[in-house]
Amino acid sequence: xxxxxxxxxxxxxxxxxxxxxxxxxxxxxxxxxxxxxxxxxxxxxxxxxxxxxxxxxxxxxxxxxxxxxxxxxxxxxxxxxxxxxxxxxxxxxxxxxxxxxxxxxxxxxxxxxx
Amino acid sequence: xxxxxxxxxxxxxxxxxxxxxxxxxxxxxxxxxxxxxxxxxxxxxxxxxxxxxxxxxxxxxxxxxxxxxxxxxxxxxxxxxxxxxxxxxxxxxxxxxxxxxxxxxxxxxxxxxxx
Numbered sequence: 001x002x003x004x005x006x007x008x009x010x011x012x013x014x015x016x017x018x019x020x021x022x023x024x025x026x027x028x029x030x031x032x033x034x035x036x037x038x039x040x041x042x043x044x045x046x047x048x049x050x051x052x053x054x055x056x057x058x059x060x061x062x063x064x065x066x067x068x069x070x071x072x073x074x075x076x077x078x079x080x081x082x083x084x085x086x087x088x089x090x091x092x093x094x095x096x097x098x099x100x101x102x103x104x105x106x107x108x109x110x111x112x113x114x
Numbered sequence: 115x116x117x118x119x120x121x122x123x124x125x126x127x128x129x130x131x132x133x134x135x136x137x138x139x140x141x142x143x144x145x146x147x148x149x150x151x152x153x154x155x156x157x158x159x160x161x162x163x164x165x166x167x168x169x170x171x172x173x174x175x176x177x178x179x180x181x182x183x184x185x186x187x188x189x190x191x192x193x194x195x196x197x198x199x200x201x202x203x204x205x206x207x208x209x210x211x212x213x214x215x216x217x218x219x220x221x222x223x224x225x226x227x228x229x
C-alpha cells in the first residue's frame with residue numbers, strides 16, 4: 001500500500017530565507033508525486049507534480065521539487081520565502097495508472113517570520 | 115478557482131442527525147473523490163466514483179454513503195452523526211483521459227460541526 005511521510009509537523013523560517021520541506025513515500029512502482037498547498041480556510045491547490053522525465057520539477061509560486069528514487073523522497077524547495085507562503089503543505093502519492101485516489105502525508109505547517 | 119464546487123461551506127448540526135454534502139466536479143471530469151480532513155487524522159480518502167459507479171473505497175464509515183448522479187455531481191450522506199464526525203470534507207475531481215497524470219482538483223470544502 002502507498003504511504004507518505006512528512007517528518008516535520010511545523011517549520012518556521014524567516015522571510016527571504018530558503019525552504020526545504022521533506023517528503024518520503026512508499027510505493028512499489030514508479031509513482032506519481034504531488035505537492036499541494038492549503039491556505040487557512042481554503043481548499044488544496046496543486047503546486048507541482050512529478051510523473052516522468054526530469055526529476056527536478058518546477059511549480060507555481062517559485063517552488064521546485066526533486067524526485068530521488070534511491071531515497072524515495074520528493075522534497076519541496078524554495079530559494080526565498082515570502083510571508084504569503086505561510087500555509088499547510090501536503091505531499092501526496094498516486095498510482096502511475098492515474099484515476100486513483102491520492103494518499104496524502106499529514107502535512108507540514110509553514111510559518112514565516114519577519 | 116479549481117472549478118470544483120461544494121455546498122454548503124459550513125454546516126452545524128446535532129448528534130444523531132443526518133446531513134448531505136454536495137459536489138459539482140470540474141466540467142468534463144468523470145471521477146469524483148471524497149476526503150475527510152481532521153486535525154488528528156489528516157486527509158483521509160473516503161470514496162471515489164467514476165462516471166456514476168463506485169470505483170474505490172477508503173476509510174468510509176458504514177454510517178456514511180455517497181453517490182454520483184448522471185450529471186456527474188456527487189453527494190456524500192452522513193447519518194447518525196457523532197461529535198467525532200466534525201471535520202472538513204473535501205470533494206475533488208480528476209481528468210480521465212489518455213494523458214491523465216493523476217492530479218486531483220479540490221473544492222474549498224464543507225466544514226461540518228456536530229454539537
